[in-house]
Amino acid sequence: KAGVTQTPRYLIKTRGQQVTLSCSPISGHRSVSWYQQTPGQGLQFLFEYFSETQRNKGNFPGRFSGRQFSNSRSEMNVSTLELGDSALYLCASSLGLFNEQFFGPGTRLTVL
Amino acid sequence: TQLLEQSPQFLSIQEGENLTVYCNSSSVFSSLQWYRQEPGEGPVLLVTVVTGGEVKKLKRLTFQFGDARKDSSLHITAAQPGDTGLYLCAGPLTDSWGKLQFGAGTQVVVTP
Numbered sequence: 001k002a003g004v005t006q007t008p009r010y011l012i013k014t015r016g017q018q019v020t021l022s023c024s025p026i027s028g029h030r031s032v033s034w035y036q037q038t039p040g041q042g043l044q045f046l047f048e049y050f051s052e053t054q055r056n057k058g059n060f061p062g063r064f065s066g067r068q069f070s071n072s073r074s075e076m077n078v079s080t081l082e083l084g085d086s087a088l089y090l091c092a093s094s095l096g097l098f099n100e101q102f103f104g105p106g107t108r109l110t111v112l
Numbered sequence: 113t114q115l116l117e118q119s120p121q122f123l124s125i126q127e128g129e130n131l132t133v134y135c136n137s138s139s140v141f142s143s144l145q146w147y148r149q150e151p152g153e154g155p156v157l158l159v160t161v162v163t164g165g166e167v168k169k170l171k172r173l174t175f176q177f178g179d180a181r182k183d184s185s186l187h188i189t190a191a192q193p194g195d196t197g198l199y200l201c202a203g204p205l206t207d208s209w210g211k212l213q214f215g216a217g218t219q220v221v222v223t224p
Contacts, residue, residue: 048210056211097208103154
């Protein structure tokens, strides 16, 4: 069974631009969560989606948004990029709300 | 606020030695998960502990969940270079497992 896939793997943007990251969960998984990982703050929760509904949101500004499609694939968007948004963005999927999460390889975003 | 405190932050040992990583909290968690992450990759789930006092073994790795479900430990016996990585503990912040609080991680380096 294929794992969680994330595209693109690497991305370079400049301040003020916007970016969309994509996540395809493991087949059959209905829950997708997003995390931001930085050296200073570690892994921080961004969003959790289940059946196209956002269940939880982390303490991030409104520039960070996401959505989930009917096939469980998910996207997250960051608008008006700032230097501090440079991070590894990780997507994780699980069968349901009370199942273990499996992470993708992440998207490395660099903001110049 | 870091709800999960991991110690030590860094551990460097020789192949064949034993090591223990700790994960502590003042909060009760319904479960705790341990992940290992290698540079540029997403975390890989090692184990989930659910019951207070539970001990799980995965080959040379032994995981323990405290009786009060506030702490956990990971013990590696006869460490090998392949055990090198960032070890992360995580617990759900809400009723679902899709919103995880992560510890800052313990970087383990095993040299031949």
